[in-house]
Each structure stands twice: as C-alpha cells, then as structure tokens.
Amino acid sequence: MPKELCDHCQEKIVVSFEEKIAGEVKRFCCNGCRTVYKILSENDLKDYYKIREGRSESISQANQKEARFKYLDDEEFKKKFLRSSEKVLQFSFYIEGVHCAACLWVLEKLPELNPNIISARLNMSTSTLSIEFNESANLSEIAVLITQLGYYPHPLLAEIDSVQLKKQETKRDVIRIAIAFFCMGNIMLFAVSNYLGAEPNLKIFFDIFSGILFLPILFYSSTPFFLSALGSIRSKQLSIDLPIALALIMGSVLSYYSLLIGQHHIYFDTLATLVFLILLSRFLLKASQQSSLTHENIYSFASQIPARKLEEGNAKETYARFIKINDYVEIHAGETIPIDGVITQGTSSTNNALITGEINPIEVKSGDQVFSGCINNSATLVVKATSTLEKSELGKALKQIEKGWQGKTSLMRLSDKITKYFVILQLLIAVITFIYFFYVVDFETAYLRALTLIIITCPCALGFTPPLTLTIALSKLAKNGILVKDERVLENINQCQDIFFDKTGTLTKGNFQIIKWESLSSREEEERLLYSLEENSKHPIAKSLRQFVIKQWNDQNKKLIPIQFKKIEEIPGKGISAINENGDIFEIKPFGSQSAQTSFSLSKNDQVLANIYLEDEIYPDAKAILEELRSRFNTYLLSGDNESVVKKVGTQLNFEPDKSFFSKTPQQKMEIIKSHPLSIMVGDGANDAVAINSALVGVAVSNSMDLSLRASHVYFNQNNSLQSLKKLIIVANETERIIKRNVSFSLIYNLAGVYLAIIGVITPLLAAILMPLSSFTVLASSLFTTKRMRNNT
Structure with a gap:
C-alpha cells in the first residue's frame, strides 16, 4: 500500500497530523504544514494548490519550486509568522539534508548569493537555519535558493516543528542506510x-x-x-x-x-x-x-535551573526548560526562580540583580510578577508560569548573546x-x-x-573544527557564569597585551562599609536624603549606601519614605544632582581627601550637610591572580577614586606607580584605553561603559546582564571577577590551541x-572505512579537551 502524501507539501507522511478543515479530513506530515494549510484555507488562498497541481506541466521546474513556496509571501502569513526589527525580517527553516558541519559554509554563503539576505546562521544541533533579510525580499525566493543548493527547507512555524521534522529526517536516513x-x-x-x-x-x-x-x-x-x-x-x-x-x-x-x-x-x-x-x-x-x-548551547546557562512543578498538589522535580505556560512552580527560599511568572501564593523578597542589576531585596506578594534567574530570598512562593524559558526575559537576553x-x-x-x-x-x-x-x-x-x-x-x-570548538568553549564559559557576546572575543583575548582594571567590584568586592559619617545637620534627614538620591543608581557605592540606610531604619523600626524630586541626574564620575519642587538643589559629590578612603559630601544648595567616608575590601586572591596575569600582560589600575585610595590599593596589589591612574573621568578612561589598542578593560557595566566599549575586549562585572552587554563583550555573573577573568583567558588560550x-x-x-591512495597502498573499501576517522578524531579531540579545560578551570 503506497504511503499517504501530505495535503500541503506532497511529501510522504511518517507521523500523521490530521485535522478536519472545511468539512474534509486533511492529513499532514508536520504541524507546520497543517498550520499553513489552515491559513491558506481561511484566507481564500487555496488556489495555490490548483496552480501547483493543475498547471505544473506548463511551467518550468524552477517555477514549480517557486509556486510550492509562494504561500510564504502571503501578507497574512508574513504578519503571523515573520519577526521584524527595524525593517529587517527574520524567519527560520528546518534544513533537510545537512549531513555534517561542512555544510555550514555553504548555507551561510546565502548573503553572497542573494543581496537581500543580510545573514544566515545554521544551528547544527537542530538543523535550523535562521535568516535575516530585507523587507523587499521574497521569502519564497530564499526557499527556492536553498533548494538549489541541494537542501530542502521546511518553514518552522512552531517550536515543536523542528523536533518533528528532525525525527522524520532521521527515520528517512535510517531507511536509506538500511x-x-x-x-x-x-x-x-x-x-x-x-x-x-x-x-x-x-x-x-x-x-x-x-x-x-x-x-x-x-x-x-x-x-x-x-x-x-x-x-x-x-x-x-x-x-x-x-x-x-x-x-x-x-x-x-x-x-x-x-x-x-x-x-x-x-x-x-x-x-x-x-x-x-x-x-x-x-x-x-x-x-x-x-x-x-x-x-552545549547558550541555554545551558539557564536550562539547568531546577524547578519544582506542581501536579495535582504534588511537587515534581524537573528543570526550567521543561516548564510550560500556565504550569505552577513551587520555589523555596534561597532558590533561583526558574521562569517568568505571577505569584499565586506566598509573600517574600527577591534579588533581581541578574535582570535589573539591583541587589537590594524587592518585596513581592501574590499577584506580583517575578523573573527567571532572580533569587527568592525569604519564603516559599507558588508561581504560575507566564512564559517558557526561551521567551522569558532571561531567555531573550541569552538569545541576543547567541545571535552574536x-x-x-x-x-x-x-x-x-x-x-x-x-x-x-x-x-x-x-x-x-x-x-x-x-x-x-x-x-x-x-x-x-x-x-x-x-x-x-x-x-x-x-x-x-572551528565552529564546533568555539561553540563548546563559549557554552562551557556560560555554565560558569561568563557570558560572551561575540565569539571573536576569544581570539581577540589572545592578541591583547594590556589589562586595565577599575578598582571597585573588580579588584575589590564592591561591598562598601561606612567608616566615618560626619553629620553637620540632622542625621535622620541626611540618611533619608542620601537614600532618595541614590535610589535608582546602579553604582556599587550607591547599592552599599542603600543597604546601609535600610538596615539603620529597619533596626529602629522606622518606615523609610523616599523624597520625591522634580528632576534628578547622575553624571558618571561626578555624582548625583537633584531639584525638588521648591527649587532646592541637592548633590552628592566626591571630594579630595588625604585619607585612604572613598569620600563624598552630601549638600543642599551648596551647603554641606554631611561628609561620608567608605572603604572597600580587596579580594583575598587578587594579589596571586594578578601576579599570574603579569607573566603575560601589562596590568593597569584605572580608577575614578582619589589619589590616596588608588595608591593604597595599588601598593597592596603591587601595581607600578606609573601604571596606577586615579581621579579619572569616564572620558579620560576612554582616552587612556584608546591609547592601548590591544587591551582588555574590566569594569562596571554602566559606569565604565565608555571605556569598556573602547577596549578590544570589554568586560563588565556588575549591573544587569542586558545593560552590561550593551557596552561590553563579556559579562561576569560571578562574585569574584578576577577568578572569572582567569577562566576566560585560560579558555581563550586553550580554544585557539585546540x-x-x-x-x-x-x-x-x-x-x-592522498599519498597512500596514489601509490596504491589503500583500496577504495579501506578508504571508505578510514575517511570518517578524521572527523571522529577531531570531534572527540574537541569534546575531550574542552571537558578537561572546564574541569581545570
């Protein structure tokens, strides 16, 4: 009995998808074909099938192929399935016929064959080709071009399609081999x-x-x-x-x-x-x-987050990647929130540092939104999922990294x-x-x-070899909380000669302690004013000050109500200025001090209300790691702090006097970085954004992942940035070597x-056996070495 053919694409059906459409049962090879058939039927576009079947003899083979994909150009289809961003359209195909990674360079040549195609990216793990193209291009023409390269493109209209199509192709391959x-x-x-x-x-x-x-x-x-x-x-x-x-x-x-x-x-x-x-x-x-x-993909950074799914009142252990929309998840205190969702039971506080950069606890209750990657601090919550991991805020940020x-x-x-x-x-x-x-x-x-x-x-x-090794290396880094936005970063690191460190949060922990508070007015009003000015700042000092003030007021059982300002402005390296409804000007400004502490003043209308002195703690292993780095790089200390603070830290960590820069504004930092073209800059993702962006390799160590990666090439989601930097450099060296x-x-x-074949030592049969050994050896080498590399770091 002959196999049934799909009512849309006319391919043989391996797994049948049936649906009653217009009173008639139709059978399809995948969910994508079923969806397209429904769209064409609902929009009176079924003439497409008449054109394909009735006139096929009168048109050329190329035109038949184009007619087969013509539905891709329908406005209703484009509106529903194409993603757009700034006049650039995006679409994905499952590519049948990809047999090894050497196909990468063929399919990724599409932009050279069609000028309307901006980029083509093949994901070998799913055989998915992601296309970006101009609005003026026809998707059907791109599909025809892919067939001309010897592959067959299946439009992906849902996440499940690639899995089904992959199963079908695997089954066909097995039959062919059998x-x-x-x-x-x-x-x-x-x-x-x-x-x-x-x-x-x-x-x-x-x-x-x-x-x-x-x-x-x-x-x-x-x-x-x-x-x-x-x-x-x-x-x-x-x-x-x-x-x-x-x-x-x-x-x-x-x-x-x-x-x-x-x-x-x-x-x-x-x-x-x-x-x-x-x-x-x-x-x-x-x-x-x-x-x-x-x-070994970017989602390994998040997909292994454990999740406790509730089914009929019982908790089932699973992972974030398996949670679907409308699933209920139980999250205990101290656990990572696996998905974006809405709280249905419980009251707690969350640490949203990964998403927003804010380390202060945020109070949450039933009905509030929570986000994947954040930490549940204090009590058990039940959350109803509003998205899958891929569609979550964290997933979207990771998708942008993978795109790079x-x-x-x-x-x-x-x-x-x-x-x-x-x-x-x-x-x-x-x-x-x-x-x-x-x-x-x-x-x-x-x-x-x-x-x-x-x-x-x-x-x-x-x-x-190169794309496989790079992908595995980048994924290993992601598992260690090191997110690399561009795979060229690993190669660029091996070209660098200099490393510049901002002090705060890189060499020091960024958890400032107030050593001295010189109060010249009402201490309570000073604290309230200080909190209000620093409330939305992303600077590590601001975070420490907010924590200090909140603790002071909580210890005294007082309710902190922030002051509302008409206008507030933060100037990196210079401080914060605000104006209230009465026109009063409030400022936080750093000032020169002979002491080796970070110091700043709090003022109202140029009248100083308080002088505050802070001190940061150096990482215990900073000195040892810096000595390791100095065997290969020139190391510099580049800070906006005053001379006394920078000299103290520089002396403790053995920075040479002429390689310690102090009291530098963001603009001055950028100019110094530009004078060293082969440099790595490690600093705060927001406050050092200009300098980080000017370096050959820019590394951000704090703030939200999304914000940091706008300016930098690498983001560290770890407390100890020096350990992360050491791992990054080791992986970069090993990757190039592999x-x-x-x-x-x-x-x-x-x-x-070639030599053995020419002299007749090898027969065709032996050659067929030996041929794949090269690829298998290289694959095993890449997997084994990168696994060992991860264990050593």
Whole structure:
C-alpha cells in the first residue's frame, strides 16, 4: 500500500497530523504544514494548490519550486509568522539534508548569493537555519535558493516543528542506510563467490543480480550525494559531495557497461560498500555533533535551573526548560526562580540583580510578577508560569548573546578558505592521478586509485573544527557564569597585551562599609536624603549606601519614605544632582581627601550637610591572580577614586606607580584605553561603559546582564571577577590551541591519505572505512579537551 502524501507539501507522511478543515479530513506530515494549510484555507488562498497541481506541466521546474513556496509571501502569513526589527525580517527553516558541519559554509554563503539576505546562521544541533533579510525580499525566493543548493527547507512555524521534522529526517536516513546495508550485504556475497572462483555461468548470474541489487542504492540511498552535487553546480559553490557523486556515476556507468559487453570492470561491491559506509559515518557523526551541541548551547546557562512543578498538589522535580505556560512552580527560599511568572501564593523578597542589576531585596506578594534567574530570598512562593524559558526575559537576553556567536574569527575564515579550495584541489589531483595511471598502467588501476583518493580526502573536519570548538568553549564559559557576546572575543583575548582594571567590584568586592559619617545637620534627614538620591543608581557605592540606610531604619523600626524630586541626574564620575519642587538643589559629590578612603559630601544648595567616608575590601586572591596575569600582560589600575585610595590599593596589589591612574573621568578612561589598542578593560557595566566599549575586549562585572552587554563583550555573573577573568583567558588560550591542533591534524591526515591512495597502498573499501576517522578524531579531540579545560578551570 503506497504511503499517504501530505495535503500541503506532497511529501510522504511518517507521523500523521490530521485535522478536519472545511468539512474534509486533511492529513499532514508536520504541524507546520497543517498550520499553513489552515491559513491558506481561511484566507481564500487555496488556489495555490490548483496552480501547483493543475498547471505544473506548463511551467518550468524552477517555477514549480517557486509556486510550492509562494504561500510564504502571503501578507497574512508574513504578519503571523515573520519577526521584524527595524525593517529587517527574520524567519527560520528546518534544513533537510545537512549531513555534517561542512555544510555550514555553504548555507551561510546565502548573503553572497542573494543581496537581500543580510545573514544566515545554521544551528547544527537542530538543523535550523535562521535568516535575516530585507523587507523587499521574497521569502519564497530564499526557499527556492536553498533548494538549489541541494537542501530542502521546511518553514518552522512552531517550536515543536523542528523536533518533528528532525525525527522524520532521521527515520528517512535510517531507511536509506538500511536499504544500502541490505543490498550491499547480498552484493558482497555474490562478489566473494566470484573472487573465490565461481563457474563462468554462475559468475555472469551473480554479476547480473549484483547490478539489480545496486539499483536501489544508486537511485535511492545515493540521492543525497547527487542532490548536493547538483545544488553545488547550480549555485557555483563546490560541494564535497561533488567528487563522490562523480565517482559513483563513473563507477556505475562503467560497471553496467562492462556487464553488457562481458568485461570484468564491475565495481558494484566497491560502490555499494562505499555508499553504505559514507552514509553510516555521516549519520553517526551528525548524531555526535548534534548531541554535543544540543547540550552545549547558550541555554545551558539557564536550562539547568531546577524547578519544582506542581501536579495535582504534588511537587515534581524537573528543570526550567521543561516548564510550560500556565504550569505552577513551587520555589523555596534561597532558590533561583526558574521562569517568568505571577505569584499565586506566598509573600517574600527577591534579588533581581541578574535582570535589573539591583541587589537590594524587592518585596513581592501574590499577584506580583517575578523573573527567571532572580533569587527568592525569604519564603516559599507558588508561581504560575507566564512564559517558557526561551521567551522569558532571561531567555531573550541569552538569545541576543547567541545571535552574536555568528561572527567569523580569522581562524574560521582561514578554515572556510581552505575548505573551499580543498575540493578543487581534490578533483584536480584525482584527474591527474587517473590520467597518469591510465597511460602508464591501465584503466582499472587509474580508476581505483582516483576513486580511493576522492574517498579518503574529506574536508569535513576542516569545516566543522572551528565552529564546533568555539561553540563548546563559549557554552562551557556560560555554565560558569561568563557570558560572551561575540565569539571573536576569544581570539581577540589572545592578541591583547594590556589589562586595565577599575578598582571597585573588580579588584575589590564592591561591598562598601561606612567608616566615618560626619553629620553637620540632622542625621535622620541626611540618611533619608542620601537614600532618595541614590535610589535608582546602579553604582556599587550607591547599592552599599542603600543597604546601609535600610538596615539603620529597619533596626529602629522606622518606615523609610523616599523624597520625591522634580528632576534628578547622575553624571558618571561626578555624582548625583537633584531639584525638588521648591527649587532646592541637592548633590552628592566626591571630594579630595588625604585619607585612604572613598569620600563624598552630601549638600543642599551648596551647603554641606554631611561628609561620608567608605572603604572597600580587596579580594583575598587578587594579589596571586594578578601576579599570574603579569607573566603575560601589562596590568593597569584605572580608577575614578582619589589619589590616596588608588595608591593604597595599588601598593597592596603591587601595581607600578606609573601604571596606577586615579581621579579619572569616564572620558579620560576612554582616552587612556584608546591609547592601548590591544587591551582588555574590566569594569562596571554602566559606569565604565565608555571605556569598556573602547577596549578590544570589554568586560563588565556588575549591573544587569542586558545593560552590561550593551557596552561590553563579556559579562561576569560571578562574585569574584578576577577568578572569572582567569577562566576566560585560560579558555581563550586553550580554544585557539585546540583549533590549530585539529586543523593541522586534518590537513596532515588528508595529505597522507592522498599519498597512500596514489601509490596504491589503500583500496577504495579501506578508504571508505578510514575517511570518517578524521572527523571522529577531531570531534572527540574537541569534546575531550574542552571537558578537561572546564574541569581545570
């Protein structure tokens, strides 16, 4: 019984999705096709199917493909499924036919093939291609272009689609491999009999049956090679499948021709084994890559947050990534809130530092909104989820970081260039080898050695080594609370010569203690005024002062009511100024002091109300870590604090006097950083934003993740920024070393393979076995080394 076809895309149905539409039961291969069919039906656009079916004979193959995707240009479809941002549209496809990471450089070349495409990013773990394109572009044209490259794009209209499509493709791959294995096994039985000296009549019989058994392999199992090769010819982008397809065609034509005229140049056994082994190795390699990348992505930073899901009154332990909208979650005191949601039971306080940068506890009660990544401080809460992890505020911020992981490092560009010209060189050497041995020896030797050379040489490992290693390294950092916005950061770190440290929150803990308070008026009013001025500031000093005032008032059982100002302004490096309804001017300003404490004055209309002195605590391991860093970098102290404070810290941490800068404004910090182009700047995400943004590598150590990453390249979600910096530098060094080692290994492996193939040491069968070893070795090397790197850091 023939398999049913999807009522939308006409593909064979593996898992059926049924729905009654306009009184008629329709069957679809995935949820996406069902959704599109409903949209077309509801908007009187079913003529699309008539065009596709009724006129298909009168239009060209290209037009048929375009008609197949025409619904993607419908305004209703675009309004519902396309994401837009500043005249840039975004859409995702599930790409069928991606067999290894070498496909990355083909699909990510789309912007070069269509100027309306801004970017194309392939996620190997999900086979998802994310496209950004201009409003003037037609999505159907982009889909057709992808098919011309030898892949089939399935529009993703829901999160579940990629999972279903992945299952369907995996099932098709398994069937393709199974058929190749069955036919190969029987062909090998006939071949062994022939090699052992079968009777002439039996030999002819075995050859005929081998030819018949090879047909399913040639016309079904080998389809991916031919489609990829055809796509590469159409797009003028050489594919690694092109030489394999040529070898299969040449071998098949020669074998069937020899069978007809009674010659002995029959290679059905070799070709069948070749197809089976390549399909199997690619399937296993792809599964290994996807398995590693599925667990090594940016969401590893948040997806492992434990969650206690309530089901019929019972709590079930799970993880944040499994929580759905309208699920109820129980969160105990001290636990991380796993999802965005609304409190339905309980009263507590939360620490929202990761999302807002504010470390002061925020009182929350039933009906209040809470956010993923924040800490529940004091009591058990029951929260109703209002979003999934991916759609939460934390998830959106992580998505922006992941988007930045599509940049190309110089090593990646070099790898892309090598991969691109590798196929040309491979074909050229194969042709030369064939011609040479054809004239010097005979046709069979020439063909077998050229075929062996094509099989043994494969640039897959060259193509996927840099992106795979970088993705794993960035994900390991994310698990350690180190979020890198751009993958080029790791390469840039290895070029840096200087590191500049802001004092507060980097070398010191940023938890200021008030050493002295010189009150010149009413202490109670001073505290109230101080809190009101610092209420919305993100500076570490402001956070410490707010905590101090709140504690003072709570200890005395007094209610703190902030003063309302008509206007308030914070100038980084200079302080805060505010005006009330009466026109009075209130200011907090730092002032010079001979003491080694941070000091500032609180004033009203230029009349000083209080002088306040604070002191910060240096991290215990700061001195040791700085000494390690000095073996490779020049270290500088760059602070806005007064000379006495900076000199005291500089002396304690062995900074050279000429490398300690004090009383510097944000503008002056920026100018100093710009004079050192190969520098890392580590500072406060908001107050040092200008200087951080001017450095080759900018690192933010406090404030909210979203705010910090607007100015910086790296965000530390850890208390000890020096430990995080040390880990970041170690990972950057190791990542570059792994990439260089693996690329070198792949090149040497392929060169050795070329030599052994030419001199005849390797047969096509042995080449088919050895071919995937290069990729598997590189994959194992990347996974093992990055795992060890994480354990050591």
